[in-house]
Amino acid sequence: MAAPxxxxxxxxxxxxxxxxxxxxxxxxxxxxxxxxxxxxxAGLAEDDFALDDRSLIEWRGAGPDVWEAA
Structure with missing residues (x-):
């Protein structure tokens, strides 16, 4: 199933x-x-997930450590 x-x-x-x-x-x-x-x-408690949880978050173009364009 795709991440929501x-x-x-x-x-x-x-x-x-x-x-x-x-x-x-x-x-x-x-x-x-x-x-x-x-x-x-959106109703999720921070304790319910991790930012690298691929079942919750699909990261496009870069992972959770990148927030600015190269």
Whole structure:
């Protein structure tokens, strides 16, 4: 099954778009804390997941340690 949250590749201006598999835009994350806040607002407690949990988050273009374009 595909991960329900997608973190897109870093944008040239910085940050990464975050969407749901259904196409809802959660916002632009500029770091892990932003992503955690989006997931919290979606009803997930921080203790319920890890940012490297591929069953929850699909990372496109770079992993969870990259937030700015190369």
């Amino acid at each position: 949250v997608i973190v897109h590749a870093p944008a040239p201006a910085g940050g990464r778009a975050v969407t749901t598999r259904s196409g809802d835009r959660l916002g632009v994350a500029y770091g892990p804390q932003d992503l955690l806040e989006f997931l919290r607002r």
